[in-house]
Amino acid sequence: MTRPNVFQTLLALFALIVSGPLSAEDQPNILLIFSDDAGYEDFGFHGSKDIRTPNLDALAERGVVFTQGYVTDPTCGPSRAGLMTGRYQQRFGYQEINVPGYMSPNSKFLGDDMGLPLDQWTIADYLKRQGYRTAVYGKWHLGNADRFHPRYRGFDEFYGFRGGARSFFPYKNGRRNNTRDELMERGFRNFEEPSGYVTDVLGEEAAKFVARDDEAPFFIYLSFNAPHTPMEATEEDLARFPNLTGKRKTYAAMMWAMDRAIGNVFDAIKQAGELDNTIVVFTNDNGGPTDKNASINWPLAGTKSNHLEGGIRVPYVISWPEKLGPGTFDRPVSTMDLLPSFHVAAGGDEAELENIDGVNLWPHLSGAKKGNPHEQLFWKKDVRAAMRRGDWKLIRFADRPAQLFNIARDPEEQSDLSPENPSILKDMFQKLHQWELTHERPLWTLDQQFEEYDTDRMDRYRQPGRDLEPWNWRPDRKTVPPQSE
Numbered sequence: 001m002t003r004p005n006v007f008q009t010l011l012a013l014f015a016l017i018v019s020g021p022l023s024a025e026d027q028p029n030i031l032l033i034f035s036d037d038a039g040y041e042d043f044g045f046h047g048s049k050d051i052r053t054p055n056l057d058a059l060a061e062r063g064v065v066f067t068q069g070y071v072t073d074p075t076c077g078p079s080r081a082g083l084m085t086g087r088y089q090q091r092f093g094y095q096e097i098n099v100p101g102y103m104s105p106n107s108k109f110l111g112d113d114m115g116l117p118l119d120q121w122t123i124a125d126y127l128k129r130q131g132y133r134t135a136v137y138g139k140w141h142l143g144n145a146d147r148f149h150p151r152y153r154g155f156d157e158f159y160g161f162r163g164g165a166r167s168f169f170p171y172k173n174g175r176r177n178n179t180r181d182e183l184m185e186r187g188f189r190n191f192e193e194p195s196g197y198v199t200d201v202l203g204e205e206a207a208k209f210v211a212r213d214d215e216a217p218f219f220i221y222l223s224f225n226a227p228h229t230p231m232e233a234t235e236e237d238l239a240r241f242p243n244l245t246g247k248r249k250t251y252a253a254m255m256w257a258m259d260r261a262i263g264n265v266f267d268a269i270k271q272a273g274e275l276d277n278t279i280v281v282f283t284n285d286n287g288g289p290t291d292k293n294a295s296i297n298w299p300l301a302g303t304k305s306n307h308l309e310g311g312i313r314v315p316y317v318i319s320w321p322e323k324l325g326p327g328t329f330d331r332p333v334s335t336m337d338l339l340p341s342f343h344v345a346a347g348g349d350e351a352e353l354e355n356i357d358g359v360n361l362w363p364h365l366s367g368a369k370k371g372n373p374h375e376q377l378f379w380k381k382d383v384r385a386a387m388r389r390g391d392w393k394l395i396r397f398a399d400r401p402a403q404l405f406n407i408a409r410d411p412e413e414q415s416d417l418s419p420e421n422p423s424i425l426k427d428m429f430q431k432l433h434q435w436e437l438t439h440e441r442p443l444w445t446l447d448q449q450f451e452e453y454d455t456d457r458m459d460r461y462r463q464p465g466r467d468l469e470p471w472n473w474r475p476d477r478k479t480v481p482p483q484s485e
Contacts, residue, residue: 022347024131027217028320029278030342031206031269032123033262034083034221036076036139036228037304039288039295041466042255043315048296050244051255055263056282060317063280064324064365068332068407069316070377070388071286074305076164076228077141078381079285079335084122084142084153086339086358090380090436092117093443098143099164100181107444112181114444115143116153123339124154126353127219130346135209136160137202138223144181151188155221159186159205165225168198168232168254197234199226199254203261207268219342222265227254229292247294248468276322279345283335287311290461291471299464301413306458307379307386307395308413320345324365331372332388337361378435382451387432394428398451402429412464 042051045060072082075097081089098114124134135157136150141164150158163181170193186192194201233253241252288295289304302308336358344360363369376389385396391408404418404425418425
Protein backbone atom coordinates (compact mmCIF):
# COMPACT_ATOMS: atom_id res chain seq x y z
CA MET A 1 0.00 0.00 0.00
CA THR A 2 1.40 3.36 -1.03
CA ARG A 3 0.74 6.13 1.45
CA PRO A 4 1.76 9.79 1.45
CA ASN A 5 4.16 10.74 4.23
CA VAL A 6 2.31 14.01 4.88
CA PHE A 7 0.07 15.38 7.63
CA GLN A 8 -2.87 17.75 7.24
CA THR A 9 -4.06 20.53 9.55
CA LEU A 10 -0.74 20.52 11.38
CA LEU A 11 -1.06 24.09 12.54
CA ALA A 12 -4.43 23.29 14.11
CA LEU A 13 -2.93 20.29 15.85
CA PHE A 14 -0.01 22.28 17.20
CA ALA A 15 -2.35 25.05 18.36
CA LEU A 16 -4.34 22.48 20.30
CA ILE A 17 -1.21 21.11 21.92
CA VAL A 18 -0.26 24.47 23.41
CA SER A 19 -3.76 25.80 24.08
CA GLY A 20 -4.26 24.50 27.62
CA PRO A 21 -7.55 23.28 29.17
CA LEU A 22 -10.43 22.58 26.78
CA SER A 23 -14.18 22.73 27.18
CA ALA A 24 -16.05 19.41 27.20
CA GLU A 25 -17.39 20.06 23.70
CA ASP A 26 -13.86 20.57 22.39
CA GLN A 27 -12.28 17.61 24.15
CA PRO A 28 -11.92 14.65 21.78
CA ASN A 29 -13.52 11.31 22.46
CA ILE A 30 -10.94 8.54 22.75
CA LEU A 31 -11.33 4.91 21.65
CA LEU A 32 -8.38 2.64 22.43
CA ILE A 33 -8.69 -0.75 20.72
CA PHE A 34 -6.34 -3.50 21.89
CA SER A 35 -6.23 -6.91 20.23
CA ASP A 36 -4.69 -9.96 21.85
CA ASP A 37 -1.94 -12.12 20.28
CA ALA A 38 -2.48 -11.02 16.67
CA GLY A 39 0.36 -11.56 14.19
CA TYR A 40 2.19 -8.56 12.79
CA GLU A 41 1.28 -9.30 9.16
CA ASP A 42 -2.28 -10.42 9.83
CA PHE A 43 -4.09 -7.26 8.74
CA GLY A 44 -5.00 -6.04 5.30
CA PHE A 45 -3.14 -2.78 5.89
CA HIS A 46 -0.01 -4.83 6.71
CA GLY A 47 -0.30 -6.87 3.53
CA SER A 48 -2.11 -10.04 4.58
CA LYS A 49 -3.76 -11.91 1.72
CA ASP A 50 -5.89 -14.33 3.74
CA ILE A 51 -6.83 -12.38 6.89
CA ARG A 52 -9.58 -9.86 6.18
CA THR A 53 -9.84 -6.69 8.26
CA PRO A 54 -11.81 -4.14 6.18
CA ASN A 55 -12.76 -1.84 9.06
CA LEU A 56 -9.22 -1.65 10.41
CA ASP A 57 -7.94 -1.13 6.86
CA ALA A 58 -10.27 1.85 6.55
CA LEU A 59 -8.96 3.19 9.86
CA ALA A 60 -5.41 2.91 8.54
CA GLU A 61 -6.40 4.73 5.35
CA ARG A 62 -7.70 7.75 7.26
CA GLY A 63 -5.12 7.65 10.04
CA VAL A 64 -1.41 7.51 10.70
CA VAL A 65 0.26 4.11 10.46
CA PHE A 66 3.32 3.75 12.69
CA THR A 67 5.80 1.43 11.05
CA GLN A 68 7.87 0.99 14.22
CA GLY A 69 5.29 0.71 16.98
CA TYR A 70 6.40 -1.21 20.08
CA VAL A 71 4.85 -2.62 23.23
CA THR A 72 6.66 -2.54 26.57
CA ASP A 73 6.72 -6.33 26.90
CA PRO A 74 6.17 -9.36 24.64
CA THR A 75 3.49 -10.88 26.92
CA CYS A 76 -0.05 -9.94 27.89
CA GLY A 77 -0.06 -8.71 31.49
CA PRO A 78 3.15 -6.64 31.60
CA SER A 79 2.32 -5.12 28.21
CA ARG A 80 -1.01 -3.95 29.58
CA ALA A 81 0.64 -2.54 32.70
CA GLY A 82 2.97 -0.41 30.55
CA LEU A 83 0.09 0.70 28.33
CA MET A 84 -2.18 1.70 31.18
CA THR A 85 0.44 3.58 33.23
CA GLY A 86 2.65 5.14 30.55
CA ARG A 87 5.63 3.67 32.40
CA TYR A 88 8.08 0.84 32.12
CA GLN A 89 6.25 -1.67 34.28
CA GLN A 90 9.56 -2.94 35.68
CA ARG A 91 9.80 0.31 37.64
CA PHE A 92 6.98 -0.87 39.91
CA GLY A 93 7.77 -4.58 39.99
CA TYR A 94 5.40 -5.79 37.24
CA GLN A 95 8.15 -7.45 35.20
CA GLU A 96 6.57 -10.87 34.72
CA ILE A 97 3.34 -12.29 33.35
CA ASN A 98 0.75 -13.03 36.05
CA VAL A 99 -0.73 -16.50 35.48
CA PRO A 100 -2.00 -18.17 38.65
CA GLY A 101 -0.73 -21.72 39.00
CA TYR A 102 2.46 -21.24 36.97
CA MET A 103 4.44 -18.98 39.28
CA SER A 104 7.48 -19.53 41.44
CA PRO A 105 6.42 -20.25 45.03
CA ASN A 106 9.08 -17.75 46.14
CA SER A 107 7.11 -14.86 44.61
CA LYS A 108 6.08 -12.07 46.96
CA PHE A 109 2.51 -12.28 45.62
CA LEU A 110 0.66 -15.22 44.09
CA GLY A 111 -2.79 -16.01 42.74
CA ASP A 112 -5.32 -13.17 42.78
CA ASP A 113 -2.85 -10.92 44.61
CA MET A 114 -0.75 -10.42 41.46
CA GLY A 115 -1.94 -7.12 40.01
CA LEU A 116 -1.23 -3.52 39.07
CA PRO A 117 0.02 -1.79 42.26
CA LEU A 118 -2.56 0.56 43.68
CA ASP A 119 -0.20 3.56 43.70
CA GLN A 120 -0.01 3.51 39.89
CA TRP A 121 -2.33 5.84 37.98
CA THR A 122 -3.96 4.58 34.79
CA ILE A 123 -5.01 6.35 31.60
CA ALA A 124 -8.57 6.23 32.93
CA ASP A 125 -7.55 7.86 36.23
CA TYR A 126 -6.14 10.85 34.38
CA LEU A 127 -8.99 11.19 31.88
CA LYS A 128 -11.67 10.82 34.54
CA ARG A 129 -10.07 13.73 36.38
CA GLN A 130 -10.35 15.67 33.11
CA GLY A 131 -14.10 15.11 32.95
CA TYR A 132 -14.31 11.98 30.80
CA ARG A 133 -16.79 9.16 31.23
CA THR A 134 -14.75 5.98 31.06
CA ALA A 135 -15.41 2.34 30.23
CA VAL A 136 -13.46 -0.84 29.62
CA TYR A 137 -14.84 -3.81 27.72
CA GLY A 138 -13.11 -7.17 27.51
CA LYS A 139 -9.90 -8.58 28.93
CA TRP A 140 -8.46 -6.89 32.04
CA HIS A 141 -5.50 -9.09 33.14
CA LEU A 142 -4.18 -6.53 35.61
CA GLY A 143 -5.17 -8.39 38.76
CA ASN A 144 -8.00 -10.66 39.86
CA ALA A 145 -8.46 -9.43 43.43
CA ASP A 146 -11.25 -6.93 44.05
CA ARG A 147 -8.79 -4.15 44.91
CA PHE A 148 -7.41 -4.30 41.33
CA HIS A 149 -10.85 -4.15 39.71
CA PRO A 150 -11.30 -1.69 36.82
CA ARG A 151 -13.95 0.20 38.79
CA TYR A 152 -11.19 1.09 41.26
CA ARG A 153 -8.71 2.02 38.51
CA GLY A 154 -10.50 4.98 36.94
CA PHE A 155 -13.19 3.19 34.92
CA ASP A 156 -16.88 4.03 35.43
CA GLU A 157 -18.06 0.92 33.64
CA PHE A 158 -16.77 -2.59 33.02
CA TYR A 159 -18.09 -5.55 31.12
CA GLY A 160 -15.46 -8.21 30.63
CA PHE A 161 -13.37 -10.68 32.59
CA ARG A 162 -10.60 -10.12 35.08
CA GLY A 163 -8.13 -12.76 33.87
CA GLY A 164 -6.05 -13.57 30.82
CA ALA A 165 -8.18 -15.99 28.79
CA ARG A 166 -11.65 -17.52 28.59
CA SER A 167 -14.04 -19.14 26.13
CA PHE A 168 -15.57 -17.01 23.39
CA PHE A 169 -18.92 -18.64 24.09
CA PRO A 170 -21.08 -18.33 27.21
CA TYR A 171 -20.36 -20.70 30.07
CA LYS A 172 -23.55 -22.66 30.70
CA ASN A 173 -22.86 -23.42 34.34
CA GLY A 174 -21.32 -20.12 35.36
CA ARG A 175 -19.41 -20.06 38.59
CA ARG A 176 -19.76 -23.75 39.39
CA ASN A 177 -17.21 -24.86 36.82
CA ASN A 178 -15.04 -21.79 36.22
CA THR A 179 -12.75 -19.61 38.29
CA ARG A 180 -13.91 -16.05 38.90
CA ASP A 181 -11.29 -14.51 36.62
CA GLU A 182 -12.78 -16.38 33.62
CA LEU A 183 -16.36 -15.18 34.14
CA MET A 184 -17.88 -12.22 32.37
CA GLU A 185 -18.68 -9.49 34.86
CA ARG A 186 -20.83 -6.37 34.56
CA GLY A 187 -19.69 -3.62 36.86
CA PHE A 188 -18.42 -4.97 40.16
CA ARG A 189 -19.18 -8.59 41.12
CA ASN A 190 -22.24 -8.86 38.88
CA PHE A 191 -21.32 -12.00 36.96
CA GLU A 192 -23.27 -12.14 33.73
CA GLU A 193 -22.41 -14.44 30.84
CA PRO A 194 -22.83 -12.92 27.36
CA SER A 195 -25.83 -13.60 25.16
CA GLY A 196 -23.64 -14.51 22.19
CA TYR A 197 -20.08 -14.70 20.85
CA VAL A 198 -17.90 -12.65 23.22
CA THR A 199 -16.14 -10.62 20.53
CA ASP A 200 -19.44 -9.43 19.05
CA VAL A 201 -20.87 -8.65 22.49
CA LEU A 202 -17.87 -6.48 23.40
CA GLY A 203 -18.40 -4.43 20.26
CA GLU A 204 -22.10 -4.08 21.04
CA GLU A 205 -21.40 -2.89 24.58
CA ALA A 206 -18.90 -0.28 23.37
CA ALA A 207 -21.32 0.91 20.69
CA LYS A 208 -24.08 1.38 23.28
CA PHE A 209 -21.74 3.41 25.47
CA VAL A 210 -20.94 5.69 22.50
CA ALA A 211 -24.63 6.16 21.70
CA ARG A 212 -25.62 7.47 25.13
CA ASP A 213 -26.75 11.07 25.23
CA ASP A 214 -24.12 12.60 27.44
CA GLU A 215 -22.30 15.90 27.17
CA ALA A 216 -19.09 14.49 28.62
CA PRO A 217 -16.53 13.05 26.18
CA PHE A 218 -15.87 9.33 26.38
CA PHE A 219 -12.81 7.16 26.82
CA ILE A 220 -13.35 3.53 25.87
CA TYR A 221 -10.69 0.86 26.31
CA LEU A 222 -11.91 -1.93 24.03
CA SER A 223 -9.69 -4.82 25.06
CA PHE A 224 -10.48 -7.84 22.91
CA ASN A 225 -9.31 -11.31 23.88
CA ALA A 226 -9.26 -12.22 20.19
CA PRO A 227 -7.36 -13.90 18.65
CA HIS A 228 -5.89 -15.37 21.87
CA THR A 229 -6.55 -19.02 22.59
CA PRO A 230 -8.86 -20.91 22.95
CA MET A 231 -9.29 -21.13 19.20
CA GLU A 232 -13.06 -20.70 18.88
CA ALA A 233 -15.19 -19.17 16.15
CA THR A 234 -18.78 -19.33 14.98
CA GLU A 235 -19.72 -21.68 12.14
CA GLU A 236 -20.86 -18.70 10.07
CA ASP A 237 -17.47 -17.02 10.35
CA LEU A 238 -15.56 -20.23 9.68
CA ALA A 239 -17.54 -20.66 6.47
CA ARG A 240 -16.08 -17.40 5.14
CA PHE A 241 -12.66 -19.03 4.80
CA PRO A 242 -13.13 -22.22 2.78
CA ASN A 243 -9.56 -22.15 1.48
CA LEU A 244 -7.98 -22.25 4.94
CA THR A 245 -7.67 -25.19 7.30
CA GLY A 246 -6.89 -25.96 10.94
CA LYS A 247 -5.91 -23.23 13.36
CA ARG A 248 -5.33 -20.73 10.55
CA LYS A 249 -8.96 -21.06 9.48
CA THR A 250 -10.21 -20.51 13.02
CA TYR A 251 -7.76 -17.65 13.50
CA ALA A 252 -9.01 -15.93 10.33
CA ALA A 253 -12.61 -16.27 11.51
CA MET A 254 -11.73 -14.82 14.92
CA MET A 255 -9.97 -11.86 13.30
CA TRP A 256 -12.97 -11.31 11.01
CA ALA A 257 -15.29 -11.24 14.02
CA MET A 258 -13.06 -8.75 15.82
CA ASP A 259 -12.96 -6.47 12.79
CA ARG A 260 -16.75 -6.69 12.51
CA ALA A 261 -17.14 -5.72 16.17
CA ILE A 262 -14.81 -2.77 15.63
CA GLY A 263 -16.90 -1.71 12.63
CA ASN A 264 -19.98 -1.76 14.86
CA VAL A 265 -18.33 0.76 17.20
CA PHE A 266 -17.21 2.91 14.26
CA ASP A 267 -20.80 2.99 13.00
CA ALA A 268 -22.01 4.17 16.41
CA ILE A 269 -19.42 6.97 16.42
CA LYS A 270 -20.51 8.07 12.93
CA GLN A 271 -24.19 7.99 13.88
CA ALA A 272 -23.41 10.15 16.91
CA GLY A 273 -21.71 12.67 14.62
CA GLU A 274 -18.45 12.30 16.55
CA LEU A 275 -16.12 10.71 14.01
CA ASP A 276 -14.06 13.82 13.27
CA ASN A 277 -13.33 14.60 16.90
CA THR A 278 -12.68 11.06 18.10
CA ILE A 279 -9.15 9.77 18.54
CA VAL A 280 -9.10 6.10 17.58
CA VAL A 281 -6.03 4.01 18.35
CA PHE A 282 -5.60 0.42 17.30
CA THR A 283 -2.70 -1.71 18.45
CA ASN A 284 -1.92 -5.18 19.81
CA ASP A 285 -0.51 -6.45 23.11
CA ASN A 286 2.51 -8.39 21.77
CA GLY A 287 3.70 -10.42 18.82
CA GLY A 288 1.70 -13.39 17.65
CA PRO A 289 2.36 -16.80 19.25
CA THR A 290 2.57 -18.71 15.98
CA ASP A 291 2.73 -22.10 17.68
CA LYS A 292 -0.47 -21.44 19.62
CA ASN A 293 -2.83 -19.68 17.20
CA ALA A 294 -1.23 -19.85 13.71
CA SER A 295 -0.55 -16.11 13.64
CA ILE A 296 2.09 -14.79 11.22
CA ASN A 297 4.63 -12.11 12.17
CA TRP A 298 6.19 -11.77 8.72
CA PRO A 299 8.50 -10.07 7.81
CA LEU A 300 9.78 -10.15 11.39
CA ALA A 301 11.56 -12.94 13.23
CA GLY A 302 10.36 -14.19 16.59
CA THR A 303 7.04 -14.49 18.40
CA LYS A 304 5.28 -13.60 21.59
CA SER A 305 7.45 -13.94 24.74
CA ASN A 306 10.82 -13.02 23.18
CA HIS A 307 12.57 -9.76 22.35
CA LEU A 308 13.03 -10.25 18.63
CA GLU A 309 11.04 -7.76 16.57
CA GLY A 310 8.29 -10.31 16.06
CA GLY A 311 7.69 -10.34 19.80
CA ILE A 312 7.61 -6.61 20.53
CA ARG A 313 6.80 -4.73 17.29
CA VAL A 314 3.05 -4.45 16.72
CA PRO A 315 0.51 -2.85 14.38
CA TYR A 316 -0.09 0.70 15.57
CA VAL A 317 -2.56 3.20 14.05
CA ILE A 318 -3.87 6.56 15.26
CA SER A 319 -6.76 8.38 13.62
CA TRP A 320 -8.06 11.84 14.55
CA PRO A 321 -9.72 13.26 11.41
CA GLU A 322 -10.28 16.75 12.84
CA LYS A 323 -6.61 17.29 13.63
CA LEU A 324 -4.53 14.67 11.84
CA GLY A 325 -4.34 13.74 8.19
CA PRO A 326 -3.41 10.31 6.84
CA GLY A 327 0.20 9.24 6.52
CA THR A 328 2.96 7.12 7.97
CA PHE A 329 5.35 7.71 10.84
CA ASP A 330 8.61 5.81 10.54
CA ARG A 331 10.29 6.40 13.90
CA PRO A 332 10.07 4.15 16.97
CA VAL A 333 7.14 4.77 19.30
CA SER A 334 5.73 2.83 22.24
CA THR A 335 2.30 2.02 23.63
CA MET A 336 3.35 3.83 26.81
CA ASP A 337 3.25 7.04 24.72
CA LEU A 338 -0.54 6.88 24.59
CA LEU A 339 -1.15 8.04 28.17
CA PRO A 340 0.69 11.38 27.83
CA SER A 341 -0.69 11.86 24.31
CA PHE A 342 -4.28 11.36 25.48
CA HIS A 343 -3.71 13.59 28.49
CA VAL A 344 -2.49 16.47 26.35
CA ALA A 345 -5.17 15.98 23.68
CA ALA A 346 -7.78 16.27 26.43
CA GLY A 347 -6.36 19.66 27.42
CA GLY A 348 -4.04 18.51 30.17
CA ASP A 349 -0.65 19.99 30.99
CA GLU A 350 2.16 17.58 30.22
CA ALA A 351 4.08 18.97 33.19
CA GLU A 352 1.44 17.49 35.50
CA LEU A 353 2.55 13.98 34.60
CA GLU A 354 5.17 12.68 37.00
CA ASN A 355 7.44 9.68 36.50
CA ILE A 356 6.06 8.92 33.05
CA ASP A 357 8.32 7.17 30.54
CA GLY A 358 6.02 7.68 27.56
CA VAL A 359 6.20 10.83 25.44
CA ASN A 360 3.55 13.09 23.98
CA LEU A 361 3.42 12.14 20.30
CA TRP A 362 1.56 15.17 18.92
CA PRO A 363 4.59 17.49 18.55
CA HIS A 364 6.40 14.72 16.66
CA LEU A 365 3.45 14.20 14.34
CA SER A 366 3.06 17.93 13.72
CA GLY A 367 6.76 18.41 13.04
CA ALA A 368 7.19 20.74 16.00
CA LYS A 369 9.75 18.27 17.33
CA LYS A 370 12.31 16.60 15.11
CA GLY A 371 14.10 13.30 15.58
CA ASN A 372 12.98 10.19 17.39
CA PRO A 373 10.37 10.49 20.14
CA HIS A 374 12.60 8.19 22.22
CA GLU A 375 16.37 8.34 22.33
CA GLN A 376 16.25 4.75 23.53
CA LEU A 377 13.73 2.03 24.40
CA PHE A 378 14.16 -0.96 26.71
CA TRP A 379 12.64 -4.37 27.37
CA LYS A 380 13.36 -6.91 30.11
CA LYS A 381 12.11 -10.27 31.33
CA ASP A 382 14.25 -12.13 33.86
CA VAL A 383 17.85 -12.07 32.61
CA ARG A 384 16.71 -11.60 29.00
CA ALA A 385 16.57 -7.99 27.82
CA ALA A 386 16.80 -5.70 24.80
CA MET A 387 17.57 -2.09 24.01
CA ARG A 388 16.84 0.05 20.95
CA ARG A 389 18.93 3.19 20.34
CA GLY A 390 18.54 4.84 16.99
CA ASP A 391 18.89 2.12 14.39
CA TRP A 392 20.84 -0.13 16.75
CA LYS A 393 19.27 -2.90 18.77
CA LEU A 394 20.98 -4.98 21.45
CA ILE A 395 19.50 -8.29 22.58
CA ARG A 396 20.79 -9.95 25.74
CA PHE A 397 20.03 -13.66 25.94
CA ALA A 398 20.01 -16.09 28.84
CA ASP A 399 21.99 -18.85 27.15
CA ARG A 400 24.30 -17.19 24.57
CA PRO A 401 26.33 -14.02 24.03
CA ALA A 402 24.50 -10.76 23.37
CA GLN A 403 23.89 -9.76 19.77
CA LEU A 404 23.72 -6.41 17.99
CA PHE A 405 21.58 -5.56 14.97
CA ASN A 406 21.00 -2.58 12.71
CA ILE A 407 17.21 -2.53 12.49
CA ALA A 408 17.10 -0.04 9.61
CA ARG A 409 19.16 -2.34 7.38
CA ASP A 410 18.19 -5.65 8.94
CA PRO A 411 14.71 -5.59 10.50
CA GLU A 412 14.69 -9.39 10.27
CA GLU A 413 17.62 -9.50 12.76
CA GLN A 414 19.63 -12.05 10.82
CA SER A 415 23.08 -10.37 10.84
CA ASP A 416 24.78 -10.02 14.21
CA LEU A 417 27.07 -6.99 14.00
CA SER A 418 28.56 -7.23 17.48
CA PRO A 419 31.97 -8.56 16.33
CA GLU A 420 32.47 -5.50 14.11
CA ASN A 421 31.12 -3.00 16.66
CA PRO A 422 32.44 -3.94 20.11
CA SER A 423 32.35 -0.37 21.44
CA ILE A 424 28.67 0.08 20.53
CA LEU A 425 27.87 -3.28 22.07
CA LYS A 426 29.68 -2.43 25.28
CA ASP A 427 28.14 1.03 25.61
CA MET A 428 24.59 -0.23 25.02
CA PHE A 429 25.14 -3.12 27.42
CA GLN A 430 26.17 -0.64 30.10
CA LYS A 431 23.20 1.65 29.37
CA LEU A 432 20.89 -1.32 29.64
CA HIS A 433 22.31 -2.14 33.06
CA GLN A 434 21.92 1.46 34.20
CA TRP A 435 18.26 1.33 33.22
CA GLU A 436 17.84 -1.92 35.18
CA LEU A 437 19.10 -0.18 38.29
CA THR A 438 15.95 1.98 38.23
CA HIS A 439 13.68 -1.06 38.69
CA GLU A 440 11.90 -2.53 41.66
CA ARG A 441 12.47 -6.23 42.24
CA PRO A 442 9.76 -8.33 40.55
CA LEU A 443 6.71 -8.79 42.75
CA TRP A 444 6.21 -12.26 41.26
CA THR A 445 7.97 -14.49 38.73
CA LEU A 446 7.09 -17.50 36.62
CA ASP A 447 8.64 -20.79 37.61
CA GLN A 448 12.13 -20.66 36.17
CA GLN A 449 11.56 -23.73 34.00
CA PHE A 450 9.40 -21.70 31.61
CA GLU A 451 12.47 -19.78 30.44
CA GLU A 452 13.31 -22.97 28.55
CA TYR A 453 10.05 -22.80 26.62
CA ASP A 454 10.51 -19.13 25.71
CA THR A 455 14.05 -19.77 24.48
CA ASP A 456 13.06 -22.82 22.46
CA ARG A 457 10.16 -20.97 20.86
CA MET A 458 12.45 -18.10 19.92
CA ASP A 459 14.84 -20.52 18.23
CA ARG A 460 12.01 -22.29 16.39
CA TYR A 461 10.90 -19.00 14.79
CA ARG A 462 14.34 -17.37 14.55
CA GLN A 463 14.04 -16.87 10.78
CA PRO A 464 11.13 -14.84 9.39
CA GLY A 465 8.60 -16.92 7.54
CA ARG A 466 5.01 -17.93 7.01
CA ASP A 467 5.66 -21.47 8.20
CA LEU A 468 2.60 -22.80 9.99
CA GLU A 469 3.83 -26.35 10.41
CA PRO A 470 2.76 -27.62 13.85
CA TRP A 471 5.40 -27.30 16.54
CA ASN A 472 4.89 -29.16 19.75
CA TRP A 473 7.37 -28.19 22.37
CA ARG A 474 9.50 -31.06 23.67
CA PRO A 475 10.91 -29.89 26.99
CA ASP A 476 13.85 -31.38 28.78
CA ARG A 477 11.65 -31.33 31.86
CA LYS A 478 8.04 -32.35 32.20
CA THR A 479 6.59 -28.88 32.00
CA VAL A 480 3.70 -27.29 30.17
CA PRO A 481 3.78 -23.62 29.11
CA PRO A 482 1.12 -21.35 30.57
CA GLN A 483 -2.07 -21.40 28.50
CA SER A 484 -3.16 -17.87 29.46
CA GLU A 485 0.20 -16.14 29.10
